[in-house]
Amino acid sequence: MSKFRNKVLELVNRIPYGKVASYGQIALIAGVARGARQVGHILHVNGGDYPWWRVINNAGRLSTTVLDNQDKSQRDLLLEEGVLVNENLELDIEEYRWRPDTETLKELQLDDKYIEKVMEKYFS
């Protein structure tokens, strides 16, 4: 079990009901600034036990194309939480983006400098 995967899953678990985060955001907070694709892969494999549907791409689109064996589509799951997703699988990510508090970030053992970087990018 790699640390990265643990952090990613831990973070996904912390995304509040009705909020969303981008793959890049999760990767960044997990400590790998450009590991967005890995987040997708991790959720693809372990997603079953975590709220994977709260993770979307940074363009505000649901880029998931493989939900064949899912009873509900990602869009349905989000709609149930009050997140508005149109028929083109798009939503206003800035409206629903999860902004983790500094406590959460510190628990991930990231140095202050790195946390500043994260804040700068997603708290503007």
Add this chain to the structure above:
DNA sequence: GCTATGACAAGGA
């Protein structure tokens, strides 16, 4: 260790 593969991101055309 090396190559191939992405549920991505960002910038250019």
Add this chain to the structure above:
DNA sequence: CTCCTTGCCATAG
């Protein structure tokens, strides 16, 4: 805005 290219890096084989 959409399409394409390049950069990325954890995993699988």
